[in-house]
Amino acid sequence: MSLINVSNLTFAYDGSYDNVFEDVNFQIDTEWKLGFTGRNGRGKTTFLNLLLGKYDYRGTISAKVTFDYFPFYVENKAQNTIDVISDIVPDYLHWELMRELNMLKVSDDVLYRPFDSLSNGEQTKVLLAALFLKENSFLLIDEPTNHLDMNARKLVGKYLSGKSGFILVSHDRAFLDQCVDHILSINKTDIEIQKGNFSEWWENKKRQDHYELAENEKLKGDIKRLSEAAKRTNNWSHEVEKTKNGTRNSGSKVDKGYVGHKAAKMMKRSKSIEQRQHNAIEETSKLLKNIETSESLKIAQLAYHKKQLVELEHVSITYGEKKVCEDLSFTIEQGDRIALAGKNGSGKSSIIKLICGEDIGYTGTFRRGSQLQISYVSQDTSHLQGNLTDYARNNGIDESLFKAILRKLDFSRVQFEKDISAYSGGQKKKVLIAKSLSEQAHLHVWDEPLNFIDVISRIQIEELLLEYQPTLLFVEHDSEFCKHIATQVVEL
Template identity: 80%
Template sequence: MSLINVTNLTFAHEGSYDNIFENVSFQLDTDWKLGFTGRNGRGKTTFMNLLLGKYEYSGKISAKVSFDYFPFHVEHKEYHTIDVVEEIYPDYQHWELMRELSLLEVSEDILYRPFDSLSNGEQTKVLLAALFLKEDSFLLIDEPTNHLDMKARRLVSHYLNSKSGFILVSHDRSFLDHCVDHILSINKTNIEIQKGNFSDWWENKQRQDQSELAENEHLRKDIRRLSEAAKRTSDWSDKVEKSKNGTRNSGSKLDKGYVGHKAAKMMKRSKGIEQRQQTSIDDRSKLLKNIESSENLKISQLTYHKNQLAELIGVSIQYGEKTVCEDVSFTIEQGERIALSGKNGSGKSSIIKLICGEELSYTGTFRKGSQLKISYVSQDTSHLEGNLTDYARRNDIDESLFKAILRKLDFSRVQFEKNIEDYSGGQKKKVLIAKSLCEKVHLHIWDEPLNFIDVISRMQIEELLHEYAPTILFVEHDSEFCNNIATKVIEL
């Protein structure tokens, strides 16, 4: 066991006015299985790059271990996989590599295939196996679940659970729960470390949020009560002060010393109330800093004139000689939230392309409602460019609603001023989702929409979909999201 000490870490990207980290201090144990969570753009990848020594910063990071990053950059993807492993770790023992691959259910024959011929899942497993061969190395594992199907996610989570000494960035709640024993969270105003898995952390966060909201309500009432008391006392003080002069006309004698003493006493009481009021205001200002706020949105989907929007009966799709899916049958009816499930390569994206109107070679029966309007969210974000205002105008969507949805998904005002190509991967996916929710359509089709999107935003998207209740067909490997959203699951 050794420690990673972070002391007074302060960092801002060049040209930025805002610090991502400011005087941050904490300590990590190199034996921990550490889940790393936080909203998109809060600095998770930046922090890992700081550990790797890629940026200059003020403060101190000290550690007796070296750091390795996943996914490892493979420069020659055309090389055989065994040569790629040797690039990562030249001193590896073959039997140790075989042990790791066996744990990940990867057969030896893929070592003698070109690395770029492997599926995304196979590449992920090989790189993890190679990196865990290194001794005295603390692994920084950045979103290994992207593009992994549910079965591969379960397998990789069991593998990581058998290891120790890593920081894992993942936005899949179930995946995190199965393989971490501590959570490092970047909140709105601080960084926290808690023992336990993601569900433990989330339960503690909700409990803390509720406690702060209750305390906030108590202080708010206290401030209002003290404000009213201060006003009454001030009014009394003014009346007493005026009475010193008002008695001249009445003809009676007045003890001005007594009146002055009484006025001073009331003034002192007024100052005391004012002080208590300020203390309550100060206490209140310390609350709610890490509560992720959201606002209610008015979103509406078009209603189609028929209940059934599309139907597939015994559909098989071919690409040349290859059949990618076979005998697929299901209907899409208004109000349904359908999860299209199956391992990678089972034809999910092909079914989506067919429904969206792409010309594909298929057999069987496919019917789609005439004049059916569809909004499609693709896996690819590389086409996004320009600022949000121009993007909304180009896509003929309501700019105010578009930005309101992005605000709900934790976009700051600063983000609105940047070009979309400068956003993080998760922020770009949020742009596509917000655009889709703004479009006046009968059916939403989303293909792996949650890649790179942070956990809290995933929960907020779930809330939006429950509240807004659109008809939607989606492919997503986050099992929690599917369980919470889908009204019907189509297994390919």
């Protein structure tokens, strides 16, 4: 066991006035299985890059371990997989590699195939196996679940649960619960570490937030009451002081010593009340700093003139000689929230393309309602570039509504001035979702919408869908999201 000590860490990107981290202090045990969470753009990947020594910073990061980062950059994807592994871990032992691949249910024949011929899931598993061949390293694992189907996520989660000595960035709640024993969270004003899995951390956070909100309301009431009391006491003190120069109602002479003593006593009481008021204000300033604002979103879906929007009867889709899905039948009716489920390569994206109107060869019966307006969110964000104003105009959506949704999804106003291509992966996905929520549509079709998106935003989107109940067809491998949202699951 050794420790990674972070002391007074302060970092800002060149040309930026805002610090990503400011005077951050914490300690990590290198035996921990550490889940790393926080809203998009808070600096999770930046912190991993600081550990890797990629940027200059103020403060200290001291560690007696080396750091290795996942996913590895593969320069030549055309070479055989076994050569890719040799480039990453030159001195690996073959039996150890086979042990790791066996745990990940990867057959050894992939080693002698070109790396770029492997599916995304196979590539992820191979690179994870290579990562855990490295000895005496603390491993930095950045979002391994993207492009993994639900079964593969469970398998990789089980694999990681048997390992230790890593930081895992993931927004999949069930996946984190399966394989971590501590949570490192980037909050609005600090970084904290807590023992336990994600669900335990989330429950503790909700309790703390609830306590702070209640305490804040109580203190605000105290401040108002003390302020009024201080004002009254002050007024009484001044009135008593005035009587020193006057006479009593009976005409007898005023005892100035007595009156002065009484005024001084009241003034002292006033000062005491003011101090208590000041202390209450101080206490409120310590609260609410890390409460995440997650305002509710809205969706105004168009009503369709028929109950049934889409129907597939015994549909099969073939690419060349490969049949990607066969004999599929289901209907989409207004109010349905249908999850398309199945392994990677089972034809989920092909079905979505067919429904969205792409020219895909199929057999069977496919009917789509006339003049059906569909809003589509794709997996791919690589095409996003330019500023948000131009993006809204080019896509024919209301700019004010579009930006208001992004604000609710935790975009700062500074983000509005940046080029979209400079956004984090999660922020780019939020742009696509905000666009979809701004569009006039009868049916929303979302293909893996939550890749890279932080947990709090996922919960916001869940609450939106449960409140407004739009008609939705989606592919998503986050099991918690599917459990909460789907009214029907179509298994491919």
